[in-house]
Amino acid sequence: MPSLKELRGRITGVKSTRKITNAMKMVAASKLRRAQIRAEAARPYAETSKRMMGELASTVQGADVSSLPRLMVGTGKDQTHLLIVMTSDRGLAGGFNANLVRKTRQYISELQEQGKTVKLLPVGRKGAEVLARYYPEAIVETMTSDGGQGASFEQAISIASHVVKLLDQGEIDCCTLLRNRFVNAMTQVPEQFKLVPLPASEEQAQGSASGEAHYEFEPNEETLLAQLLPRNLEVQLFAALLESAAGEHAARMTAMDNASRNASKAIDSLSLKYNRTRQANITNELIEIISGAEAV
Template identity: 70%
Template sequence: MASLKELRGRITGVKSTRKITNAMKMVAASKLRRAQSQAEAARPYAEAMRRMMAELAAATRGADAASLPTLLAGTGKDNVHLVVVLTSDRGLAGGFNANVVRSARQLIDSLLAEGKTVRILPVGRKGGDILVRHYPSMIVEQLSGTEGKDVGFDKASAVGAKIITMLEAGGIDRCTLVYNRFVNAMTQIAVQAPLVPLPVAENDNAEASDAAQYEFEPDEATLLAQLLPRNLQVQLFSALLESAAGEQGARMTAMDNASRNASKAIDRLSQKYNRTRQANITNELIEIISGAEAV
């Protein structure tokens, strides 16, 4: 049985931990409000940009694939795939990083099973450390994430420039982004979003059919060459904002659960402490009474 001193030490330690988790929950909650508003504000712009690219892409149907930008049509091959994985730089966020890494590994393993060559570009230390252990020879470069700070467009520009450089050099044929899409503080959904070649859904084709009747100035190919790199940066920036909001939401939820568990542990230890203390007092009284009777 633990002594009263040991129990007091445990209670003190758990209370200190609860103070830390409560403080981290409050910090995450304050950051979440800002990150959530930024992510929600970026969604309409990213969606509008995607639809505009779909309209321009529809207007180029029938054109020679070799004359189209590689960001639109790819390299014409399907051999080398780049998987960009967005995670956080810090932990204590529940299953936030594990979920997106699990989704990335499923994609990577399926591509390898099809005989494809896979390159991995981790953005974020936590996910990068895991992927380096499982796929050390496939890592192109390990980039830092947002480091818990506000997401800047320069981060998306740097990642986009890396992708474009590899694409133009013929190092990759396709690119897919894996990240956590923010739903609410308790829910983040791992998403696999194709970036290269430009995805055009069936409903986008129908919507873009009328848009293709318009005349573009300058021509569609010139517009695509100018706008496609910007679209790539916008989609990456939106994903980074979604990931940042999801990270803060996951951390707030994880720290709230940790604080609740700490409170339960304190109650159990306090109950055990009181019972042990009462048992010690009872034993001392029995010893005193026994001694008095012996006299």
């Protein structure tokens, strides 16, 4: 049985831990509100841009790939896949990073079973550390995540430029993004979607096949696509960074709240054990005193 001194030390230690987790919960809660507003504000623009590009991609299905931008159709092959995995730089966020890494590993296994080559571009140290242990040869670049400080459009531009560089050099054929979608403070859902080639809109593809969809480009198709395609890639990456940042703060707030509750339960349990031990010691001392008095 632990001594009273040991129990007092453990109670003091758990109380100190509870102060830290409470402080981290409040910091995460204060950051979450701003991150949530930014993520929700970016969704309509990103979704509209994605839908518009999907409709545009559906109109060029079956066309000569060599005459189209690579950001739209890729290289025409489906052998080398680049996976952009967005996690956080810091831990103590529950299953935020672990769930996404698990989904990434499952997707990598599926691709490798099909004989595909996988390359990884982790954004965030936590994901990069785990993926580097399992797939050290697949890492092409590692970038930090600014989710804790607030995602920036400059970071999205940096990631997008790296993707464009790999495409232009012919090192990758496809690009897929994996990130956590922010739902609410309790829920973050790991998701994946194609960035390159652009996924075609099914409804628009059917309309195009029936001859109902027609587009006119001004000033011309090449000039318009040269501006829209890189900007769409940057917008999708920026929206993903914002979603990931909001999800990180929400996951950390929830994790620290649970940790604080568990610390309180541990303190109550240790305090009860301390009081029982103290009572038992007092009882033993009384018994010894009474026994000594009777012996005299």
